[in-house]
Amino acid sequence: MKNKRMIFVLNVTLVLFIAAAAFCMADAMPPNNVISKAKARGIALKEQKGKVEASELEFENNIWIYSLEIRGSDKKVHEVNVDALNGKVVSNVVETPNTEAKEKVEDPGK
Secondary structure, X not given: OHHHHHXXXXXXHHHHHHXXXXXXXXXXXXXXXXXXXXXXXXXXXXXXXXXXXXXXXXXXXXXXXXEEEEEEOOOOEEEEEEEOXXXXXXXXXXXXXXXXXXXXXXXXXX
């Protein structure tokens, strides 16, 4: 019985440690080898023509990305995410009230 209790305590401790490490990663400093914001902006504007209204470097889904909001010629806001390490476009989606609300729930700091 003591062995089962000890294993349970160790498992709980491990889970808490992993959760704490993941939480700390969200506030971690980006690596030194990220591309510049200007380069990310150029890549995003090649992907989606328009005017950049906002941009930020953030750690999302375990990668560092530049997230750029671009008002396209279609008058819609497109969120273009560029991998901050290799410069590849990760996603390009049209922002809707639903996606913006979802982002605010997932990241209240926005």
